[in-house]
Amino acid sequence: AQRVTQPEKLLSVFKGAPVELKCNYSYSGSPELFWYVQYSRQRLQLLLRHISRESIKGFTADLNKGETSFHLKKPFAQEEDSAMYYCALLPYGNKLVFGAGTILRVKS
Amino acid sequence: NAGVTQTPKFRVLKTGQSMTLLCAQDMNHEYMYWYRQDPGMGLRLIHYSVGEGTTAKGEVPDGYNVSRLKKQNFLLGLESAAPSQTSVYFCASRPTGNTEAFFGQGTRLTVV
Numbered sequence: 578a579q580r581v582t583q584p585e586k587l588l589s590v591f592k593g594a595p596v597e598l599k600c601n602y603s604y605s606g607s608p609e610l611f612w613y614v615q616y617s618r619q620r621l622q623l624l625l626r627h628i629s630r631e632s633i634k635g636f637t638a639d640l641n642k643g644e645t646s647f648h649l650k651k652p653f654a655q656e657e658d659s660a661m662y663y664c665a666l667l668p669y670g671n672k673l674v675f676g677a678g679t680i681l682r683v684k685s
Numbered sequence: 686n687a688g689v690t691q692t693p694k695f696r697v698l699k700t701g702q703s704m705t706l707l708c709a710q711d712m713n714h715e716y717m718y719w720y721r722q723d724p725g726m727g728l729r730l731i732h733y734s735v736g737e738g739t740t741a742k743g744e745v746p747d748g749y750n751v752s753r754l755k756k757q758n759f760l761l762g763l764e765s766a767a768p769s770q771t772s773v774y775f776c777a778s779r780p781t782g783n784t785e786a787f788f789g790q791g792t793r794l795t796v797v
Contacts (some may be wrong), residue, residue: 583727599703611785613786620788620789620790621728621775621777621788621789622788623785651767663727663728665786671716671733671735672733672741672743673716673721673730673733673777673779673786674730674744675727675728675729675730675763676727677725677726677727678727678728682707685750
């Protein structure tokens with residue numbers, strides 16, 4: 578079965594500190610993975626996808642097939658990064674599956 | 686350009702009542718999804734559709750039915766609402782390929 582695990586419900590860091598939001602997936606095929614973000618009172622929106630290997634708002638994520646992980650990282654957290662972050666898996670069959678989400682709180 | 690629109694935004698139901706949530710997208714997307722968002726549970730997939738006239742079960746389909754008679758609309762029905770269905774419901778759509786999904790603004794449903 579396809580599954581996405583985000584072990585941390587809440588991650589609290591100080592402004593300027595590094596951030597790592599963990600995501601592990603379970604899927605036997607070749608995965609397509611995404612990070613979505615939900616800012617307060619806004620819709621969920623795509624932050625980045627592994628296939629494009631891009632950096633958005635200073636965030637990056639690397640797919641590690643050996644560890645079945647897709648952790649989201651940012652070297653220096655900013656207060657405006659405070660939001661709910663979801664890791665998502667798009668397996669064959671187009672059944673877009675999300676993890677439980679991690680709330681990131683950046684303290685000043 | 687409206688994107689993905691959900692109707693209604695808020696609703697309070699009594700146990701046993703029925704209702705339909707409407708999701709409409711104007712981007713000609715093939716795929717549409719219904720999720721529920723609960724604290725600590727994240728987004729759980731209820732049902733989804735890979736094209737007009739087709740639907741499939743997600744992770745938590747019990748108590749819900751869906752229909753996709755028109756490509757732009759994906760309806761989620763609750764035949765007999767239960768307090769356990771109190772949640773925030775999100776609809777999403779996306780085009781073919783490994784592409785971005787676009788979300789609606791959510792519907793907050795309370796069943797008393």
